[in-house]
Amino acid sequence: MDYKNIQELIKTVSDSQLTSFEIETEGIRIKMEKKEQQLIVERIPAPTALATSVINESVNRESLAINQRSEEKIQSNIENEASIIPEENLFVVKSPIVGTMYSSPSDESQNFVKVGSLVKKGDTLCILEAMKLMNEIESEVDGEIVEVLVLNEDMVEYGQPLFKIRKK
Template identity: 70%
Template sequence: MDYKNIQELIKAVSDSEVTCFEIETEGMRIKMEKKEQQVVERMPVNGTSVDQVTQNAISRDNISTNEVYVEKLQNDIAKTIQNAAKTIPEENSYIVKSPIVGTMYSAPGVDSKNFVKVGSKVKKGDTLCILEAMKLMNEIESEVDGEIMEVLVANEDMVEYGQPLFKINEN
């Protein structure tokens, strides 16, 4: 489902009487809800009927609230799609995952340069980082030749077993 289809879906749901809508397709789940709003306003002194004032207030408030809600929903969906696109690996990319639980160090020492950064060329066997587990320093080496496309963990972050650390574009 592309961005244009999602926008059309949002418009169709917001124009309808549907209050809750959920769809799962192509590994993406979209859920939309309309919240009912209660509007309380003071009665004007000029004698306008309660029904007329309430109806006018509800219409104005719902229209502006729904426009803001739809705009926020569209922005949230756009961000979700962008984030999903980032997590879906491309054909030539290789994800380096943590083989252990520990603390990730991107350099051999405090004053040293990082082993790799985005754009670095690596060869099979090159050290990418160090993972410390129980005071043991484990060098994590590249299993492929390529270029570092993304560093997914910051220096001194705790990492879990199987957590992605680097994204490498294979040569």
Template identity: 70%
Template sequence: MDYKNIQELIKTVSDSQITCFEIETEGIRIKMEKKEDQVVVERIPASSTQIATATQDQLTRKNIEMQEVHATNIENDVSKNAAKTIPDENICIVKSPIVGTMYTSPSAESKNFVKVGSKVKVGDTLCILEAMKLMNEIESEVDGEILEVLVSNEDMVEYGQPLFKITKN
């Protein structure tokens, strides 16, 4: 089984609903397992003292209306803050094309390929991903500046995991 076949296999399993896959062929054994990220959204009241006061007060029509207005204001504030966190169109997120180990420099003694604030051009090496003893250079697809490095040296990365944020020029 050659490298391209393994890459295609990884992509196929990643794009499918399969959560666990194992194959043994030509003396090579490959096992892949997907673990879905769980997102927990929890609504926390603005202030617990407001809740205690509301339960102790007699519920009148005016009280209920005021609480509804307050709740609406909090929801509006939350939606405004959520709008600020939406990624800008000028930001490119470089994702891992394979599962492997990330290296930020060519050797332990060398400088990192890039760091926050580095200017990059299309084709510049951002990092190396090692998969099955093969070293794969990950190159920039845009001209820009490194905004954030999302993975540390020698960390294991998953297929599709964000590695870098680059602001486009």
């Protein structure tokens, strides 16, 4: 592994949402870790007034961009709060691997599923790319997609929730 590849690897991990990364190749072992940022979401008694607080020791250019993306996701979740479904009849599809999530087979194609899509056991929900291998993630239950929890080309971690399906 040459210096350029190591720099590219550092940049890729820095730009991703990964908090820890380790690789060993050609007798070289590289381990990278970055601190997770704390996000605190507070509910104020008035149902429409929700506040988010981002607590961080120092804000640099990278963490500012991450904070903005996180706040956008939180704001999106807050706006959709009125449509939150009770958890009792929901099946949560979690990522079986670390990788990049793709919601369609190609840029020109339609997404495999979207909110409101009816799926059957075995239907493809998305593709997770890990080390240049494309892994189709299939539904384990029959039902309706009620929430898509990750965006196209997002990095996902092992066990991270991807979809919520209302079982039928």
